């Protein structure tokens with residue numbers, strides 16, 4: 001368990017881990033790449049690595065154990081779609097007045113907050129950014145680093161402007177990830193205050209070798225066909 005479970009884009013992952021090793025990890029990171037390139041998975045892995053209680057090194061770079069209390073609780077956020085639909089269902093069950101004031105979040109660790117686009121508009125709303133502002137200046141409770149992961153770059157205008165203020169002066173113990181398929185969707189001012197890291201779609205060869213390890217019951221022809229149909233997603 002660790003960064004070796006991340007498939008593809010090894011040079012990018014290496015560069016990010018190297019920044020962790022040197023204590024130079026940026027506080028605002030835009031993870032850009034097509035759907036399926038692993039933006040969310042990588043953001044969670046970096047959050048684990050920052051907060052692992054039994055950190056280790058692999059390939060002479062920081063890695064996480066995957067087994068400590070922090071790694072396990074952060075990993076519980078992995079199934080994003082299931083958590084989001086659970087939160088939306090919970091909101092649907094509220095009284096009308098409470099419904100309007102309730103925003104969608106995913107949080108399985110007290111110091112790691114995941115902010116998905118809020119239905120029905122599927123945009124990041126200002127109340128969601130307000131929650132980030134309310135919590136970001138408190139020292140982490142059980143981790144070393146507070147981590148915020150925005151899983152979409154579709155921001156309502158007011159939300160983007162509020163986030164900008166946070167990115168101007170984030171506390172030293174906080175890291176904000178913005179995940180996007182298209183960095184051009186983000187305000188130029190948000191982009192200029194963050195470091196953009198681009199993930200490429202996996203090649204058919206990379207998917208084939210992944211399938212060879214994880215689907216040994218399929219024959220080579222089936223694996224090659226699936227890898228091509230995936231087109232990196």
Ligand SMILES: [Zn+2]
Nearest residue numbers: 052065068071
């Ligand atoms: Zn750990």
